[in-house]
Amino acid sequence: MNTVIMQTLYMYAVAMVISFFVAFMIKIIFVSIRIFKKN
Amino acid sequence: MGIQNILNLFQGIATLAASDPKILIARVGLILLGMLLVYLGKKEVLEPLLMIPMGLGMSAINAGVLFFSDGRQGNLFVDPLITDPKTLMDVLQIDFLQPIYTLTFSNGLIACFVFMGIGVLLDVGFLLARPFLSMFLAMCAELGTFATIPIAKALGLSLNDAASIAMVGGADGPMVLFTSLSLSKELFVPITVVAYLYLGLTYGGYPYLIKLMVPKKLRGIKMPPKKPSRTVTSGEKMAFAAVVNTVLCLLFPVAAPLFVSLFLGVAVRESGLKHFIDFIGGPLLYGSTFFLGFLLGVLCEAHLILNPKVLILLVLGILALLLSGIGGIIGGYIMYFITRGKFNPVIGIAGVSCVPTTAKVAQKSVNEVNPEALILPEAIGANICGVITTAIIAGIYITLIPVFLK
Numbered sequence: 001m002n003t004v005i006m007q008t009l010y011m012y013a014v015a016m017v018i019s020f021f022v023a024f025m026i027k028i029i030f031v032s033i034r035i036f037k038k039n
Numbered sequence: 040m041g042i043q044n045i046l047n048l049f050q051g052i053a054t055l056a057a058s059d060p061k062i063l064i065a066r067v068g069l070i071l072l073g074m075l076l077v078y079l080g081k082k083e084v085l086e087p088l089l090m091i092p093m094g095l096g097m098s099a100i101n102a103g104v105l106f107f108s109d110g111r112q113g114n115l116f117v118d119p120l121i122t123d124p125k126t127l128m129d130v131l132q133i134d135f136l137q138p139i140y141t142l143t144f145s146n147g148l149i150a151c152f153v154f155m156g157i158g159v160l161l162d163v164g165f166l167l168a169r170p171f172l173s174m175f176l177a178m179c180a181e182l183g184t185f186a187t188i189p190i191a192k193a194l195g196l197s198l199n200d201a202a203s204i205a206m207v208g209g210a211d212g213p214m215v216l217f218t219s220l221s222l223s224k225e226l227f228v229p230i231t232v233v234a235y236l237y238l239g240l241t242y243g244g245y246p247y248l249i250k251l252m253v254p255k256k257l258r259g260i261k262m263p264p265k266k267p268s269r270t271v272t273s274g275e276k277m278a279f280a281a282v283v284n285t286v287l288c289l290l291f292p293v294a295a296p297l298f299v300s301l302f303l304g305v306a307v308r309e310s311g312l313k314h315f316i317d318f319i320g321g322p323l324l325y326g327s328t329f330f331l332g333f334l335l336g337v338l339c340e341a342h343l344i345l346n347p348k349v350l351i352l353l354v355l356g357i358l359a360l361l362l363s364g365i366g367g368i369i370g371g372y373i374m375y376f377i378t379r380g381k382f383n384p385v386i387g388i389a390g391v392s393c394v395p396t397t398a399k400v401a402q403k404s405v406n407e408v409n410p411e412a413l414i415l416p417e418a419i420g421a422n423i424c425g426v427i428t429t430a431i432i433a434g435i436y437i438t439l440i441p442v443f444l445k
Binding site: 005009010015022 | 178
């Protein structure tokens with residue numbers, strides 16, 4: 001049972017990291033487009 | 040003419056009479072349940088787009104059982120268990136729904152079509168305006184998608200089945216279908232039917248959860264007026280769709296069909312291609328939803344309901360949705376404390392990705408207390424993020440669970 005809980009927590013952590021990575025990418029896209037437009 | 044001869048004329052009744060008592064009761068029960076679903080769909084208690092074809096299919100499959108020439112009982116609808124290619128070729132020419140099942144259902148194509156339609160309906164501008172807040176709320180509202188796994192395992196399900204039923208917490212029908220088709224082929228029908236039955240209940244059930252967890256005073260909190268922010272252009276939305284789709288496909292190739300379907304829908308919407316938008320958001324989405332509902336109903340045979348795991352799935356499905364709703368509101372409370380009381384915690388429940396139902400439920404619950412409070416922009420952002428996080432979680436489950444089981 002402990003293994004299942006650890007596996008679940010591991011998957012939650014991976015999902016969390018990827019979701020915030022996506023949010024971070026959105027910010028990068030915005031900044032890149034702004035820089036691209038200025039130049 | 041004896042009674043046996045008369046029964047042979049009406050084989051639906053003859054097969055009922057010849058059935059084991061358990062099967063007889065299950066068949067009659069499912070015929071009645073099908074009729075009830077049609078009624079509840081008509082009354083709009085449950086989603087009519089799905090429940091009317093599903094209910095009719097359920098009644099028809101359990102009524103229309105006949106004897107084949109070799110004495111076996113069967114139907115002329117579909118045989119989902121065929122694996123032998125030669126038998127499949129024969130059945131494709133006999134069972135009228137077999138081509139649709141084999142070519143669109145068992146490979147997840149129908150779920151991808153629905154996902155494309157959802158993509159066309161999504162305005163990602165709400166998410167792009169506040170990405171971190173939306174992602175945070177969406178991840179909190181995935182509590183049920185994760186917490187249900189150990190509970191399901193404790194109740195005796197395998198890790199594959201546990202992850203598939205836990206996906207109900209993501210409140211996204213096509214995603215549950217796709218995940219259960221990949222991980223739990225034997226139970227995908229009951230899991231998907233349970234998911235669609237319960238998703239219809241979010242509209243009726245979540246307002247009570249909100250009332251239970253959020254006091255009236257906090258429900259009426261007005262969101263502070265936004266700083267004049269620049270609007271998100273369609274070019275930025277297209278760039279988002281292209282980049283995020285590529286990255287997610289790179290990370291989870293097994294769930295790439297889901298990602299590309301969703302972001303293709305988003306890209307088509309933002310490109311302004313009117314004919315494509317009309318086609319994907321109209322005939323493709325509604326045609327797929329119709330056949331999805333009808334086929335799910337047809338797959339609900341009596342033998343299925345007698346599987347002892349179905350009862351466990353019914354309990355776990357509602358638990359997953361409940362935990363996700365609670366998780367979302369907890370996320371709302373965390374934001375409330377971080378912003379020192381300037382955030383309405385009800386927005387959190389919109390992270391449950393039942394687009395746009397949960398966002399509407401959140402706004403409606405807030406308006407009951409304070410008609411001037413507008414939370415819809417934040418709620419829709421979290422809602423759309425919920426769809427993306429659920430797709431990410433589906434990718435994680437389909438990729439990691441087989442690795443855990445090695």
